[in-house]
Every structure is written in C-alpha cells, then in structure tokens.
Amino acid sequence: MLSSLKRLLIGRPLKSNELGEQKLGILKALAILSSDALSSVAYGTEQILIVLATISVVAFWYSIPIAVGVLFLLAALILSYRQIIYSYPHGGGAYVVSKENIGEKAGLIAGGSLLVDYILTVAVSVTAGTDAITSAFPGLHAHSVFIACILVIFITILNLRGITESASILAYPVYLFVLALFILIGVGLFKIVTGDITPTAQHASIGAPVQGITLFLLLRAFASGCSALTGVEAISNAIPTFKDPAPKNAAKTLVLMGSLLALLFSGITFLAYYYGIAPKADETVVSQIAKETFGRNYLYFFVQGTTALILVLAANTGYSAFPLLAFALAKDKYMPRMFTIRGDRLGYSNGIVSLGVASIILIIASKGQTEHLIPLYAVGVFIPFTLSQTGMIIKWLRQKPAGWVAKLTSNLIGALITLTVLIIFFVTKLGQVWFVFLFLPLIVIMFLRIKSHYEAVGEQLRIQPEDEAIPVQGNVIIVPVAGITKVVENSINYAKSLTDQIFAVYVSFDREDEKRFEEKWQKWQPDVRLVTLQSHYRSILQPLSKFIDTVEHKASENNYRVTVLIPQFITKKNWHNILHNQSSLLIRAYLIFKKKVIVATLPYHFKK
Structure with a gap:
C-alpha cells in the first residue's frame, strides 16, 4: 500500500542512465533557479518602505536612491558570480570557492550559511506567498500557517518527482509572473505619463527635506532592500543541473536573471513611490499597486495570483540548491553520507525531504510572519557573498591569469560592497540577527565532528599490512527459546548444521515451570544442552545478558566466537504483529551493542 502511494505521488523509478535527461536548458533553469531572486521583487x-515608514510618508522618496544602490550591488554580484561559474564549473559556489582559497573553516561557514539560507528561502517564499493569498482573500488570514505548511508539502512532493518534471511545471507560473509584472509596470507608467492616476495617489518630490531622517535609518532601509538579492548565488551552486556546455548555459541564465530582476525591482519601486504606497499589515505593496493601477478586476487578481504562485514556488530555488550543496558537503565528509544518495527519480531525495521538514518547523516557530525571517534570510546570503568574493580575490592574486587585474577589481568592489551591507545588517538589525553568532559556530563544529567521525571510521576499517588476524577456532551458538515449537526447531536444526557447541537458553519465572520445561526438552532434544535461568523480576534480558557475557569470556580465551541465534516468526499479514509480543526484537535490540557477540535472526514465515 505504501509502495503504491509512493508511486502515485512520486512516479516510477528512473534508471541511472536516464540522468542526462534530467538536465536543464536555459529557459527551464531560469524558471527553477531564478524564481527565488525574481520573487523577492x-x-x-x-x-525598504517598512523602514522608511518609521519616519513619515515624506521619507518614501528615499526608496529611489536606495533602489539605485541595490541595483549597483546586483550588477557587481552578477559579474562576480559569472566568474565563479567559469572558474568552478562543477558547482558548489561559495562553499567551494571559500574552502579552496581561504580555508576549511571559511568554506564551512559559507556552506553552513547557505544551508540555513535555503531553509529560510523555502520558509520566506511560502509565507510571503501565503500573505499574497490572504491579501486577496482576507478571510483566510487566520489559517496562514496551515496553508503555508500544506504548500511546503506540495512543493516537496513535486521536487521528489524529479528536477525536469518540477521545472516543466514551474516554468509557467514564473513566466506568467514576469508577464503580469511587466503588464503592471507598463500600464502604471502609461498612466503616469498620460496623467491618468487617482487623485489620492500622493508622493513627496525627490530631494524634499525629511525631518528626523538619519544615516543609520537609511542604511537600515538599504540593508532591508538588499533582501531582493537573495537567490542570486543559486545558479553557481547548481551548475551540474545544466545541459552541456553547463558553465556557458549557467552564465547566460545568470545574466538573464539579473536583467529581469533589475527591471522588475526598478519598476515596482518607482510605482510604489509615485503612487504614494505605504506598507500595510494586511495587504502587500504589490497588491496596493495593482489595485491602484487596475482596480479589483481580473487583471488585479491575475497579478495577485501569479505573485502568490511565484512566491510559493520560489521555494523551489532552495529545493534545487540545498540538495546539491548538501551533496558537496557530504562528499567532503562534513554531512551524513545519506545526502549523497540519489532517490528513485534521480534527485537527492534525503536533501529534499530534510529541507521540507526543516522549513515546516521554521514556519510554525515563526507563526508564518515573513518579516521575522527576512533579516536572518538576508544575512545568510551576504555572509557567503562576502566570503566567495574574498576567495576569488585570493585566487586571482595567487594565479594571476590573463586579464586578472580586471577580474580582481570586479571581485574587490563586490567584496567591499557585500561586506559593507553585512556590517550594516549586524549594526542596524542586531536584535533580529544576533543568533547568527550562535548557530554558525555550532554548525561549523557539527561539520567538523561529522568529518572527525568519518575519518575515525575509515581508520578503523582500513586493512593495514602489519595487522595480524586473530584466528577463529570455532563458534558457540546460543539460542534463546521460549517453548518447544517449529520456530525453535528450525533454529536448533540450523545451529546444528554449523557447530556442535550449542546452548539453548530458557528463562523461567518459577521453579515448577522450569522443571516441566527441562523434562520436555530432555525428551525432545537430548543432544542439545539446555540452560535454564531463573528471573525473579520477570525480565528476560538481564539473566540472558549475564549468561552470554559468561560464555563469551570463556570462549574468547580459546579464540571461539559467540553467536546469539534468535528465532523469530514472521506473520503473513503486518497487522498480525500487534497480536504478539515482540520479545525477539527486544533481545536483538539489546544485544546488538555487545562488542564481541554476533547477533543473528532466523525467520520462520507463517503461511496463514
């Protein structure tokens, strides 16, 4: 039943040689990897407006120069990540760049920041999409957390079906969103040019004096606006998902994404300023612009619908990049090896499921409040931004290839800007992002502990030429028995085929029962030694464990190995298991941790 449900939700398994069919072209890659960056519009x-609103609506004109600063930073990042794509064509982005050029710890900080950022990508995108839905249908506002969790589950299942299939589905809402916003911006600009705007729309002229404005507040607004740049790095992490030539296609996709993001962000910021839009708790800025431009007609709902869709599906950028980054870290032994395994549909299923679960926990913990997550979300991006730019600077200084001065200059400008933004975040939003200083060291320590474990395991498993093998002279088999049955007979006969050193062990709760069982056993299996153990406290495990320890101690002196052979019957139907006590499973679970004891289970299958 579970297998059938899995096939229904995820689809048929794909062969390993079908992996090439799961690569993305430019148009599909733009949809699946740029949805996060585009949705941040x-x-x-x-x-930006939320910060400026703390002064007055007159301060909203500052959104224009702030937007120009954000666009300048976008251009620097696009140029920088384009160089990273060509320099590191196997993906990994900021993690690989930082690790190879700065050092292990820097790489782990970048990798840890990005992993957390991708979890936040899903949480922020889905909660923002839910906000767009509840803006159009205010009656749903009370159920926003539940709606967000259902949407995360839907996107998780969609990604488990494979990257190509999810990209085919996602391409439509992404491009519909781009079309809707271009229509909104085009119609809005046309109305401004023709003077056809509502009389209530008012804005302060650029340069108007604003009482109470401070550099600190402007920097805080700029840092908030930089949240529109989240997701820019995703393409450099996911180069292996592109069709060949992968680096060239990835670079083209990056430039296309940057161009679309610049146009949409500029247009929305200008319309918000010109219309005099102020942020509201129960309605988004885009919703207000659309209502001001079209009224609440079908075009308004088209904009809101596509906005909600891309905000929800922007989470797919996280689903595309998180598993690949987790794979890179796991391949270097910093994360569990399960993240290197491809699932039925050739995606890294463990990474996809882990991301979905973590995102749901975060949404519930934040009560679906997007603004509580965005500052941490942006910090998680700008730490890797800064480290990757710095890593590229070190790379050019070391290698000095042709044209390295221009490349160095580009990365230096990018590093200075991203570092400045990061400092601004920490200074202006310390109360919201302070725990970055707590969880980043913990993540790095976790990575290092995982690698230390794998190295220790490798050292213990590695066969050394100088190691002398201890010869095994024979085997002693201990068979726990609960009665005289076909299950026990099956186990005893199997043990006899391996050795004549067999102990059948019966744990008795009273003397009369012990005596009766010994008499029956003597008649049934006189050639197999029976050991009966008294348990005054009705525990099977304690007396059995003590006996096994005693036998193991004596056996090891003669280089004998001890095997505990556990008889276990298997019911025909799974639900029958609840009708029986599972003592064999308990014994196995208890004994499996004994260092010098082999634990084996011999199943006996029922036919009805």
Missing part, C-alpha cells in the same frame, strides 16, 4: 520594495 514582491517584498524587496516593501522591506
């Missing part, structure tokens, strides 16, 4: 401008 829906809340980037709003984050």
Whole structure:
C-alpha cells in the first residue's frame, strides 16, 4: 500500500542512465533557479518602505536612491558570480570557492550559511506567498500557517518527482509572473505619463527635506532592500543541473536573471513611490499597486495570483540548491553520507525531504510572519557573498591569469560592497540577527565532528599490512527459546548444521515451570544442552545478558566466537504483529551493542 502511494505521488523509478535527461536548458533553469531572486521583487520594495515608514510618508522618496544602490550591488554580484561559474564549473559556489582559497573553516561557514539560507528561502517564499493569498482573500488570514505548511508539502512532493518534471511545471507560473509584472509596470507608467492616476495617489518630490531622517535609518532601509538579492548565488551552486556546455548555459541564465530582476525591482519601486504606497499589515505593496493601477478586476487578481504562485514556488530555488550543496558537503565528509544518495527519480531525495521538514518547523516557530525571517534570510546570503568574493580575490592574486587585474577589481568592489551591507545588517538589525553568532559556530563544529567521525571510521576499517588476524577456532551458538515449537526447531536444526557447541537458553519465572520445561526438552532434544535461568523480576534480558557475557569470556580465551541465534516468526499479514509480543526484537535490540557477540535472526514465515 505504501509502495503504491509512493508511486502515485512520486512516479516510477528512473534508471541511472536516464540522468542526462534530467538536465536543464536555459529557459527551464531560469524558471527553477531564478524564481527565488525574481520573487523577492514582491517584498524587496516593501522591506525598504517598512523602514522608511518609521519616519513619515515624506521619507518614501528615499526608496529611489536606495533602489539605485541595490541595483549597483546586483550588477557587481552578477559579474562576480559569472566568474565563479567559469572558474568552478562543477558547482558548489561559495562553499567551494571559500574552502579552496581561504580555508576549511571559511568554506564551512559559507556552506553552513547557505544551508540555513535555503531553509529560510523555502520558509520566506511560502509565507510571503501565503500573505499574497490572504491579501486577496482576507478571510483566510487566520489559517496562514496551515496553508503555508500544506504548500511546503506540495512543493516537496513535486521536487521528489524529479528536477525536469518540477521545472516543466514551474516554468509557467514564473513566466506568467514576469508577464503580469511587466503588464503592471507598463500600464502604471502609461498612466503616469498620460496623467491618468487617482487623485489620492500622493508622493513627496525627490530631494524634499525629511525631518528626523538619519544615516543609520537609511542604511537600515538599504540593508532591508538588499533582501531582493537573495537567490542570486543559486545558479553557481547548481551548475551540474545544466545541459552541456553547463558553465556557458549557467552564465547566460545568470545574466538573464539579473536583467529581469533589475527591471522588475526598478519598476515596482518607482510605482510604489509615485503612487504614494505605504506598507500595510494586511495587504502587500504589490497588491496596493495593482489595485491602484487596475482596480479589483481580473487583471488585479491575475497579478495577485501569479505573485502568490511565484512566491510559493520560489521555494523551489532552495529545493534545487540545498540538495546539491548538501551533496558537496557530504562528499567532503562534513554531512551524513545519506545526502549523497540519489532517490528513485534521480534527485537527492534525503536533501529534499530534510529541507521540507526543516522549513515546516521554521514556519510554525515563526507563526508564518515573513518579516521575522527576512533579516536572518538576508544575512545568510551576504555572509557567503562576502566570503566567495574574498576567495576569488585570493585566487586571482595567487594565479594571476590573463586579464586578472580586471577580474580582481570586479571581485574587490563586490567584496567591499557585500561586506559593507553585512556590517550594516549586524549594526542596524542586531536584535533580529544576533543568533547568527550562535548557530554558525555550532554548525561549523557539527561539520567538523561529522568529518572527525568519518575519518575515525575509515581508520578503523582500513586493512593495514602489519595487522595480524586473530584466528577463529570455532563458534558457540546460543539460542534463546521460549517453548518447544517449529520456530525453535528450525533454529536448533540450523545451529546444528554449523557447530556442535550449542546452548539453548530458557528463562523461567518459577521453579515448577522450569522443571516441566527441562523434562520436555530432555525428551525432545537430548543432544542439545539446555540452560535454564531463573528471573525473579520477570525480565528476560538481564539473566540472558549475564549468561552470554559468561560464555563469551570463556570462549574468547580459546579464540571461539559467540553467536546469539534468535528465532523469530514472521506473520503473513503486518497487522498480525500487534497480536504478539515482540520479545525477539527486544533481545536483538539489546544485544546488538555487545562488542564481541554476533547477533543473528532466523525467520520462520507463517503461511496463514
């Protein structure tokens, strides 16, 4: 039943040689890897206005120069990550760049930041999408957390079906969103040019004096606006998902994404300023612009619908990049090896499922409040931004290839800007991002402990030429028995085929029962030694464990190995298991941790 449900939700398993069919072209890659960056248009401008609103609506004109600064940073990042794509064509992005050029700890900080950031990508995208839905249908506002969790489950299942299939589905809403916003911006600009705007729309002229404005507040607004740049790095992490030539296609996709992001962010910011839009708790800025431009007609709902879709599906950037980054870290032994295993549909299923579970926990913990997550979300991006730029600077200084001065200059400008933004975040939003200083060291320590474990395991498993093998002279088999049955007979006969050193062990709770069982056993299996153990406290495990320890101690002196052979019957139907006590499973679970004892189970299958 579970297998059938899995096939229904995820689809048929794919052969390993079908992996090439799971690669992405430019148009599909733009949809699946740029949805996070493009969707940030829906809340980037709003984050700037939320900060400026603490002064007055007159301060909203500052959103224009702040937007120009954000666009300048975007250009620097696009140029920098384009160089990273060509320099590191196997993916890994900031993690690989930082690890190879700065050092192990820097790479782990970048990798840990990005992993957390991708979890936040899913949480922020889905909660922002839920906000867009509840803006259009206010009656659903009370159920926003539940809606967000259902959406995460849907996207997780979609990604488990494979990257190509999810990209085919995602391409439509992403491009519909781009079309909807271009229509919104085009119609809005046309109305401004023709003077056809509502009389209530008011804005302060650029350069108007604003009482109470401070550099600190402007820097805080700029840092908030930089949340529109989240997701820019995803393409450099996911180069292996592109069709050949992968680096060239990835670079083209990056430039296309940057161009679309610049146009949409500029247009929305300008319309919000010109219309005099102020942020509201129950309605997004994009919703207000669309209502001001079209009224609440079908075009308004088209904009809101596509905005909600891309905000939800922008989470797919996290689902595309998180498993690949987790794979890179796991391959270097910093994360569990389960993240290197491909699932039925050739995706890294463990990474996909882990991301979905972590995102749901985060949404519930934050009560679906996007603004509580965005500052931490942006910090998680700008730490790897800064480290990757610094790593590239070190790379050019070491290698000095042709044209390295221009490349160095580009990365130096990018590093200075991203470092400045990061400092601004920490200074202006310390109360919201302070625990970055707590969880990043913990993540790095966790990575190092995992690698230390794998190295210790490798050292213990590695066969050394100088190691002398201890010869095994024979085997002693201990068979726990609960009665005289076909299950026990099956186990005893199997043990006899291996050795004549057999102990059948029966744990008795009273003397009369012990005596009766010994008499029956003597008649049934007189050639197999029976050991009966008294248990005054009705425990099977304690007396059995003590007996096994005694036998193992004597056996090891003669280089004998001790095997505990556990008889176990297997019911025909799974639900029958609840009708029987599972003592064999308990014994196995208890004994498996004994260092010098082999634990084996011999199943006996029922036919009805």
